[in-house]
Amino acid sequence: MHRLLLVASTFCFLLGFAYTMHELGARVYRHSRLNLFAILTGFLFQTAFLYLRGQSLGRCPLTNLFEVLVFLSWSMVLFYLLIGPAYRLSLLGAFTSPLAFLLQGGALLAPAIDVPSKLRLEPNAWLELHAAISVVAYGAFALACVAGAMYLAQERQLKTHHIHSIFFHMPPIRDLAVANRRLVLAGFGLLTIGLFAGFAMGNVQAHLGKIVWSTGVWLLYAIILLGIFRHKVSGRSVAWLSVAAFSVVLCTLWGLTFITEKGV
Amino acid sequence: MHILCFGLSHHTAPVELREKFAIPDGELAAAAQALAKARGVGEAVIVSTCNRVELYVAAEDPVHGFAAVDEFVAARGTATYGEAFYRLPTGQSLRHLFRVVSGLESMVLGETEILGQVKKAYQAAQQSGATGRHLNKFFQRAFNVAKEVRTNTNITRGSVSVGSVAVELAEKIFGNLARCHVMILGAGEMSELTAGALKARGVKTIFVANRSYDRAAALAQAMAGKAVHFDEWQNEFHDVDILIGSTAAPHHVLTVEKLAPIMRTRRDRPLFCIDLAVPRDIDPAVNGIDGVYLYDIDSLQAIADHSMNTRRGELTICEQMIERHVAEFGEWLTGGGLPAAMRFPSAAPERAKG
Numbered sequence: 001m002h003r004l005l006l007v008a009s010t011f012c013f014l015l016g017f018a019y020t021m022h023e024l025g026a027r028v029y030r031h032s033r034l035n036l037f038a039i040l041t042g043f044l045f046q047t048a049f050l051y052l053r054g055q056s057l058g059r060c061p062l063t064n065l066f067e068v069l070v071f072l073s074w075s076m077v078l079f080y081l082l083i084g085p086a087y088r089l090s091l092l093g094a095f096t097s098p099l100a101f102l103l104q105g106g107a108l109l110a111p112a113i114d115v116p117s118k119l120r121l122e123p124n125a126w127l128e129l130h131a132a133i134s135v136v137a138y139g140a141f142a143l144a145c146v147a148g149a150m151y152l153a154q155e156r157q158l159k160t161h162h163i164h165s166i167f168f169h170m171p172p173i174r175d176l177a178v179a180n181r182r183l184v185l186a187g188f189g190l191l192t193i194g195l196f197a198g199f200a201m202g203n204v205q206a207h208l209g210k211i212v213w214s215t216g217v218w219l220l221y222a223i224i225l226l227g228i229f230r231h232k233v234s235g236r237s238v239a240w241l242s243v244a245a246f247s248v249v250l251c252t253l254w255g256l257t258f259i260t261e262k263g264v
Numbered sequence: 265m266h267i268l269c270f271g272l273s274h275h276t277a278p279v280e281l282r283e284k285f286a287i288p289d290g291e292l293a294a295a296a297q298a299l300a301k302a303r304g305v306g307e308a309v310i311v312s313t314c315n316r317v318e319l320y321v322a323a324e325d326p327v328h329g330f331a332a333v334d335e336f337v338a339a340r341g342t343a344t345y346g347e348a349f350y351r352l353p354t355g356q357s358l359r360h361l362f363r364v365v366s367g368l369e370s371m372v373l374g375e376t377e378i379l380g381q382v383k384k385a386y387q388a389a390q391q392s393g394a395t396g397r398h399l400n401k402f403f404q405r406a407f408n409v410a411k412e413v414r415t416n417t418n419i420t421r422g423s424v425s426v427g428s429v430a431v432e433l434a435e436k437i438f439g440n441l442a443r444c445h446v447m448i449l450g451a452g453e454m455s456e457l458t459a460g461a462l463k464a465r466g467v468k469t470i471f472v473a474n475r476s477y478d479r480a481a482a483l484a485q486a487m488a489g490k491a492v493h494f495d496e497w498q499n500e501f502h503d504v505d506i507l508i509g510s511t512a513a514p515h516h517v518l519t520v521e522k523l524a525p526i527m528r529t530r531r532d533r534p535l536f537c538i539d540l541a542v543p544r545d546i547d548p549a550v551n552g553i554d555g556v557y558l559y560d561i562d563s564l565q566a567i568a569d570h571s572m573n574t575r576r577g578e579l580t581i582c583e584q585m586i587e588r589h590v591a592e593f594g595e596w597l598t599g600g601g602l603p604a605a606m607r608f609p610s611a612a613p614e615r616a617k618g
Contacts, residue, residue, distance in 0.1 A: 159557065163422075172435065174534060177532040178532075234527075235554070
């Protein structure tokens, strides 16, 4: 039943993505509510899945890589739903759907990662707060990565003068730069709170691997923010850094879970 | 019931003739009312714009309908015979109005202003009681066709003039232009037109720098902007978002060496450079600087041409949509199937003979 909800959610994201690709392919992309509806429905299925999973575990469903990927996808979609309409970044949804689909599709297609955690930790409010806030922060970083990719696509068209029909549906490049910067800032703030919660739970030695990794990610984004606010790096550089940093986060997530499973 | 169209347009008549035949906005309602009361005519709508004057009437018999139109036009003191005028029977008239409101008959393919003009003409006729069941349904259908064509095709997509391409690009870079500062280097006609288009979109300030300060002052005054001595334009440049180059200088006025240090202080504030000068004012290499988007006259024209080609490429799809509506509406009008005599393979208006 739980997995069915996740399959339904993944299908919704695929539907939104396929619809957008079809519209772009036909060169008549319209601001349709279908994509938003698909994302919203996918989000509801995700939420139901995570809720039921949390109920059966008796804790926040962040006990293995499978759950982390789903939670990450949920956080990213949550951020999209919160900021997408505010910034009128309608096409952001079109770029969010494929990433949500890939995260969840990957999780579903790799049953080996959905194994009960060998760590039998007692439920701890600080630990759960740390885990949940951290993953929500990664959701913000994921959406910053999406905004960065859109910035680079938009910038390429403006620089090369090759205007594709997608250009007319892209948000202004200055708005993308602002959204990108704010998402990195929001993610960094949340990650900082998450880290503090991690330190507050005590027993740092038992979670050394996770703490080292989280601190590494925190430093990575701290450097990006330093570049933005102190060295005034260009919007293009920030976009590249957002994409690269999140790719690093995603690639190292597997290793982190592996280390965690080993009991570090 | 037959719906007939009689008129002339920029395709068939020069402006000298169109202006003689034109009916002022204030007289449209009364003229439509008078035409609707003519013998042989039940309903009428008159569309009169700078590019076309067209009389649409609903009549039981097309011969009597066209005769009434001839009388009406003759009474206004205009001869109706000649190559410039077209008289379209039902099948063609349906297709013609659907094409007109969709922008397919416009001077600039796909322009949207005509729809508003036809709507105003229809409202004037409707309010004066000149329309009835047939023309009401016909014009409502035409407005739906226009909406469908615009929504489902790229016929209105992109800008087709250099000035509008520049404005569109500016909006894709900055979004709302209300906070943007524009600088014109060299007060030429093209730069004035482009700056005027940007001003119409609400840019905050326009600086004008020209070798002749008097010319700069005159243009600045006309645009409610600020004149700058040409030697001092770089002092104001830090605040500028859009630069329009149009000087007669034989060398590059803006180079990478000058611009790169300035851009480093602007963080993610982009700079849109429009180089309308020949020889060019702005070194093409500045396009390589992060946050700088440089377009010269050829690249703007290429985008405009591309948009126009895109629109032309959509014609077949638009015509297919229109044909479907012509068939459906013709069926309703004749109470089941448009007679073969009313169907015409050609989408172009057939000119009147004699």
